[in-house]
Amino acid sequence: MTYRREEHTMIPESDLEGVSVDTLAVRAGQIRTGQLEHSDAIFPTSSFVYGSAAQAAARFGGDEPGNIYSRFTNPTVQAFEARIAAMEGGERAVATASGMAAILSTCMALLQSGDHVVCSRGVFGTTNVLFQKYMARFGVETSFVALTDLDEWQQAIRPETKMLFIETPSNPLCEVADMAALAKLAHAADALFVVDNCFCTPVLQRPFEFGADIVIHSATKYLDGQGRCIGGVVVGPNRLMDEVYGFLRSAGPTLSPFNAWVFLKGLETLPIRMRAHCENALELATWLQQQVGVERVYYAGLKSHPQHELAASQQTGFGGVLSFTVTGGQDKAWAFIDATRMISITANLGDVKTTITHPGTTTHGRLSPDDKAHAGITDNLIRISVGIESIDDLKVDLKRGLAALSA
Structure with a gap:
């Protein structure tokens, strides 16, 4: 979403329907203040004030929309989330402090003890360590399979499998997964299909069009593009992002407003x-x-x-x-x-x-x-x-x- 030229008048998201990713990279998600600034504003504040105690209670209780505390509500971060969600074609995005924080937040929000994950061997080394070592401590078991071997994926799926996780193209061998086929396997098992889209970005690849349930980015990489900041983002349907957002609000792996502003600038030149x-x-x-x-x-x-x-x-x-x-x-x-x-x-x-x-x-x-x-x-x-x-x-x-x- 963005604002029209009139002060505080918001352009409906429908006004951006059908535009290209190139245009979304520049225009989606912009929030203009009363100053009607042309560039995105930065809101470097830890908290926000209220007009009354009653309004504060309504904000905290969820009865009134609005900003509360920058751990989980900040306009600059929300602008970045809205822009990348629009570019990926997802309903909602939740920004995090790093790409690994995005993966961790997804797992902690959507998995529980006794669940099973099938993950490609061709993932970033730290992703492998997160699943193999740390998620295992919480009772989540992971099986690693060859990214391109559909039979191996099928054989690895169990009744308790709740997630299939891939990078495509893979790091570092550039293997490519058949996303539509893996999505079909995941959904037949009532499991989530999660795609790390870091290598391609939504400019080159949109995994939701091939059946992905969740798309993850290390914004540190191409979304920034100039090696300036650390950050991550998770994109998906509201029902799943509500859970990821709930974990972020409680655990706090939060993206800073300044980093979100840098990523907004990076997205403008991403295509x-x-x-x-x-x-x-x-x-x-x-x-x-x-x-x-x-x-x-x-x-x-x-x-x-x-x-x-x-x-x-x-x-x-x-x-x-x-x-x-x-x-x-x-x-x-x-x-x-x-x-x-x-x-x-x-x-x-x-x-x-x-x-x-x-x-x-x-x-x-x-x-x-x-x-x-x-x-x-x-x-x-x-x-x-x-x-x-x-x-x-x-x-x-x-x-x-x-x-x-x-x-």
């Missing part, structure tokens, strides 16, 4: 950034395939990728993350990374600056050797989040890495 990321990543993946010392490139935009056609049917672009293996082991992978001079050695992704990391010792470093093997995280694997610099300059820098392989 053009994602197209630039995709263009650079495809050219770089194609180029890497031809280089001596590179064994294999993982990127769904390549026609050699086993799920290329599936990705093309679900996505409007193939994203900005790719991985590849080099000839040799960890020593060669580290030598390649260390030889670069411009590309940032950091585990973050989704930035306008290209980043490079060694998943086996960073993002997935806490996994056991067996879990790494099952997830395809080898010692010679390198992940690149391709930024929007000149592609020629990126190739020059990566040639330094290639030269180090033969040193």
